[in-house]
Amino acid sequence: MRHPVSEIQLTSTPQSVDIEQVQNVTELLMRRLRDAPEHIAFELRSPGSPLDAPWTGISTREFAEQVSNLAKGLIASGVQAGDTVIIMAPTQYLWAVVDHAALFAGAVVVPVYDTASDAQLGAIIADAEPSVAFTGTAELRDRIVEAAEGYGAPLTTEAVWILDPETRSLDALTELGAGVTDAELESRRLAAELGDVATIVYTSGTTGDPKGALITHRNLVGQVLNTAAAYSEVVQESGNTVLFLPLTHVLGRALQLICIANGMRVAHLSDPKEVVQALAILKPTFLVVVPRVLEKIEAAAEASAREKHVLPLWRAAHRTAVAWGQYLEDRDQDPSLTAPLGLRMKHALFERVFFGRLRSVMGSRINYLLSGAATLRPELPRFFRGIGVPVIEGYGLTETTAPLTGGRPGQLVAGSVGTPIPGNAVRIAENGEVLAHGVGVFAGYRNSAHDADAFVDGYFRTGDLGYLNSAGALTLTGRLKHVIVTSTGRTISPERWESAVEIHPLVAHAALVGTDRPYLTALVVVDVEATREWFRERGDALPHALDTKGVRPCVDGRLTSEISGAIETANAAASPSERVQAWRAVVIGEDRAPEFITPTMKLKRQALLQEAAPIISELYS
Template identity: 30%
Template sequence: MSSAHSLIDSGRADIVAGRPASVAHLFLERVAATPGAEAYRYPAPVDEQAADSAPGAEQWRSVTWAQAAARVYAVAAGLLSLGIRSEDRVALSSSTRLEWILADLGNMCAGAATTAVYPSTNADETAFILSDSGSRAMFAENAVQLAKVVAERERLPELQTVILFDAPAETPDAVGLKIVTLAELEQLGADYLAEHPGVVERTVAALDKEQLATLIYTSGTTGRPKGVRLVHDCWAYEGRAQEASGLLAADDVQFMWLPLSHVFGKTLISGQIATGHVMAVDGRVERIIHNLPVIRPTIMASAPRIFEKVYNGIAGKARAAGGAKYRIFLWAARTAREYARTAQANRIATGSDRVPFALGLKHSLADRLVYAKIRAAFGGRLRGAVSGSAALAPEIGYFFVGAGVPILEGYGLSETSAGSSVNRAEDIRVGTVGRPLPGTEVRIAEDGEILLRGPGIMRGYHNLPEKTAEVLEADGWFHTEDIGELSADGFLRITDRKKDMFKTSGGKYVAPSEVEGKFKAVCPFVSNILVIGNGRNYCTALIGLDESAIMPWAAERGLAGRSYTEVVADPQVHQLIDGFVQRLNADLQRWQTVKKFHLLPRDLDVEHGELTPSLKIKRPVVEREYADAVTAMYAGSNEA
């Protein structure tokens, strides 16, 4: 195969090469090595009988590795008692919580394969995933998830059992479906273990590294999702590679709120087991800001949207304070970016990230006035915040790095078990997704497409050999459909999705994500932006605003009491955003500039099918929904 540039990071390859056959093996090794060490933390209601408890109060409780193992063994044995055997698919539909992890590990220790289902998935698509995967059992978080299965029961003849994390007051009648609680399954497992001592250890010992471990269905932007086949070796590799790279360490405290049904969240479970650090688990997005100073994590992972919202929130509060406070924030933001850029440039050129004395003084002052408060909001101990699943605007990255919140942008896909490359805390290069994990090869094809090869690559799409052949070559190279560049010292930069790049009617290529990222950096009110221009004679944009940022601004300008839809339709708001569009255009090539834009009457969301569960924009869906607005932006343009 021809290539422009290829690289493999073989650093600490001994750790990766010596991996066991599965994460189940890793888990048993971890339990044996540190049984009394803390493994997980989870929020639980405070005992209502406690004298000082308030209604709805919560406290964080701890689980040791030995305690986790006892429950995982019981889950695994319970599944075996129900007749679940090697590679049988067991679905899992729940928000991120401790039980998700215990169920997934129980599946693997029983030799089963987890079919991951987003809890936000509707009944029709849930039924498709369960049917296509051939799932025989399902862990369901609550009555809402159970109802989807009951409603589509006729389409799911292979599904025999549903295990509920939270039992409803009344269990619905579903013909031919056994419904038990997680506690009941664990009791079944305890009884089975009493009759068959050592059965879980024997089952794990028999696991083969090429045995199916997980089916993750891509939340692709068009058509039915495809089941990505990830075998046990994929997860064992990810665990050891994250450890070998230094991304995760034994003394870390990781805050896990990401959807575990998404490959990004799930891969970090493997790394946590390999290193043995503490993982605090709570998937309630509305609790993130509250949880951070309580957990005080050293490492966490997030989609870029969260960092963008945090930045917009900080900027919004400073703007609301007005006067000197806002001027100080703007100065501190510029200083953070200048400091991060200068340190990075010097590190690349000389190996030292020292900055000029005067800049260092400015940065120290800004740190006392602004940055220290930002770090405290993240808990005060964060050594790295991994960003993935979508591109992070470099200006946002420079700001946080300069403020002492190192954002470690990484790269991967469902088809690569997520982790393929990542920045390391000691050598961050903003604007890149870092170096490949040990054991992963990267190649840039002649047309600029990024190709990947390594143990983390999927073994194919479930029941779709033709689709598999389109992206996976016989020698193991996977076609990512992303366009990128690889520096001489191994840093990978993503420039755009191959299928998202478009050519204007004037023959100029535009990478929309580049333009969109730049706009997010200059406009603190934006939530989502979609740049359009394929075959057109200029670019336009559909823009959704961040309600929490624009509504306070609007209230200060006589628009208090109006709805979001009314606010974004007001000429003052259009004029405000137009100013940011002009700032954007000043930094673009002529053919990239956004000539017209339309403010959406509501922001894009998952519920309306415009965003994937990992918050990627479904471009065709959005363009179809707002086709009239797009047409209006090109009216009278004399397009070819």
């Protein structure tokens, strides 16, 4: 394996905003309150109402009042400055209220995925030692209390508040704070400084046990203000977004703070399956997605064309969109370029037949999409740009407080995750590892023993491999811990092969296998929902494996035949020593999906390989 050599080894972008005059992250809301109190900050759907029912506008003033009243309740309940407060709930408006209320009370917020296993939950509680917690439901409250008891943590039922409005739990907490004065609240709100910890975010654990990352007020303020400055074309007071990423994830949380600070309207969705329908109703101007969402939109368009018996026409349109996206990318570098007449004519035709309708499905107002959490195959952002919806590719981690780099409008290059966000720097180590430094880089892990291997020369070791071009733009090539070394001494980065297979609409994830083995094999995780629909369209009986629990092979000749084309294509693009000799389709049951798939839809590779060890052994027998 040979990685591209960086044209430069270090690149940085100076800060665009002086953050030293900002006391802490709560000032982002207070500044907005002073500037535009009646501006609509959120759109809220009544519990249980359909998506197309009227959404209620919540002004910045109304939001700030709810935050302040709930913060007073926390103070009255005994929460002290510096105490940790857990939030374990799906994405929703009240998540934002509780998050800010805890910060206003001087507390440190600890978000926890509501899909966390009992073992993960117990370990986080034992490490974070929360004084109170907020959960989405009574069932989650019972889980968190039981987990706390199992680890000897003093978190009682009375110290857990429930976001579900029917319980009136938050109303009771608000009433508790009736005796707390505005002066007391303001004193507590201003207690934290930029260098203090604002939140502890536990990593998703794709490569090991979760670790608590200490993210400071400086990290959040610096990233929010500098990112907004870098993307003034996107972050606008007249804009709006639909937030369906988990707010437990630092990217979702950072986006919410950017919107609050700049007046961009936010609507929350807890169920990602509602997103496509919601786009046509809420008509966002900007959307943050993970790559799998873009792949599903692309696959859904193809499935619709197949159903309407116009698949050959759609595939011609798809090729045209990709070519048009490439032309626009080239024109960014050379504004004098003109598209060939044939391409212009085909693009105009397919604009009327397909592209305009596809944008309409997405709400007709999206100016940009931001894709994070994993790399994109270059064809995908070119396709979306070709239909009129440019994709900004960005890169960041929990430890960099979300965005470390990002493409800029007018400088988008498919496959590149762009240049550093203002205030940040990227360096490439001799082994190709991406190193990070700057305003977004966290203060270290809660367990300082984890810091020993996390930093080098003051730079955070991301664990990702990549290179910089002459313009300082970063391209990622793989994960350092995912590198495979075969028993014959071959060193292979699996991501390129895996990405090629994951293009297939029936494939959710692919995992290359081969460490200490004589040749490569692979596990192909099928997309259960898409596969069920594929069999129904064919009028075929569904394989029993699709309804399995746990991780099971799906040995079905029809499915194997369908996916084998993707395997052959990926192998054809690889050198002979990097081709897969055997593979198996596997199904991950919904009952155990959180053990193998992160909330941002990334594969927990090591967990899958360990669970599927018997299947892998068969591939080498």
